[in-house]
Amino acid sequence: MSSSNTVRYFQAGFGVLVNMFLLFFYTFIILGHRPKPMDLISCQLTFIHIMMILTGGDILFADILESLKFGNDVKCKTTFYINRVMRGLSICITCLLSVFQAVTISPSTSLFAKFKQKLKKYMMYAFFYLWSFNLLFSSRWFFYVAGFTNVSETHQMKVSKSCLLFPMNHIIRGLMLTVVMSRDVFLVGIMMTTSAYMVIILFRHQRQCKHLHGISHQRASPEKRATQTILLLVIFFVVMYWVDFIISFTSILLWVYDPVVLTVQMFVMNAYPTITPLVQISSDKRIINVLKNLKSK
Secondary structure, eight states: OOHHHHHHHHHHHHHHHHHHHHHHHHHHHHHHSOOOHHHHHHHHHHHHHHHHHHHSSSSTHHHHHHHTTOOHHHHHHHHHHHHHHHHHHHHHHHHHHHHHHHHHHSOTTSTTGGGGGGHHHHHHHHHHHHHHHHHHHGGGGGGTEEEOOOHHHHTOEEOSSSEEEOOOOHHHHHHHHHHHHHHHHHHHHHHHHHHHHHHHHHHHHHHHHHHHHOGGGOOOOHHHHHHHHHHHHHHHHHHHHHHHHHHHHHHHHHTOOOHHHHHHHHHHHHHHHHHHHHHHHHHOHHHHHHHHHHHHO
16 A cells, blocks of 8 residues: 555544544534534534545545445445535535524624524525535436546546546536536635624624723633634635635546546545544534543543
8 A cells, every 4th residue: 555545544534533523422412412503513514524534535435335345336426426415515514604603693783683593493494405406416427427447448537546537528517617616606705705704793792802801801702712613614614625626627627637636636625524523622612521521530
């Protein structure tokens, strides 16, 4: 096994472990306690990240299917489809997390105040529509992805060790890129707008605290910590997502995938789902208290 593959397996294994820990924690909170609306979204996002890592490239999930004696074509279509669904859901749910946090911390005089009491209801609708859209939209890949055969004869583009893309009509390829890019630009635009809105609210709140209590008495509220965490995640997500998108966009446009570029893309694609749970764990006092209690026993 090459050194790059060793690092990829380590990154994937570590990412799955920390996300599994976070998933168990959120599941325990949702089933046994009164969960916050953000807990429901974070639980979904954690599950999505686990599936993204498992289906990214020819590691973990692909190895499981291969050990079960599934054909190369079935393995390729299944892993590629699930990964594309999860990548689409990742940007959608991250956007949803940003929007709902902006509504949560908005003052009672704002336009968003009337939505606060109905967050859970709107959240269920959002989950249903986002999952339905991404499951249907990504189904197009079943027609253009297959197990590896012979690239040189049919101008197919190899996108992993066992997966390739069939040649597409220029109109279809342009239409697909336009739709995906429009969706991503729209969602990233919403994330950046809500992030700017949250920064303004935090700045106003901090200025009011300084005026009323002075600097020495300021303490970060749970809402403020959660907002800062989400802002950090949104910024990191936007950077990683667009690096990944530029690599994919350029490769499909030029219809060529360099193995080195593919390896770099795998690292970039798994960076966000691996680092996100670490940021969430370090910023959630409930998780920190659980870890402290386990350590003291």
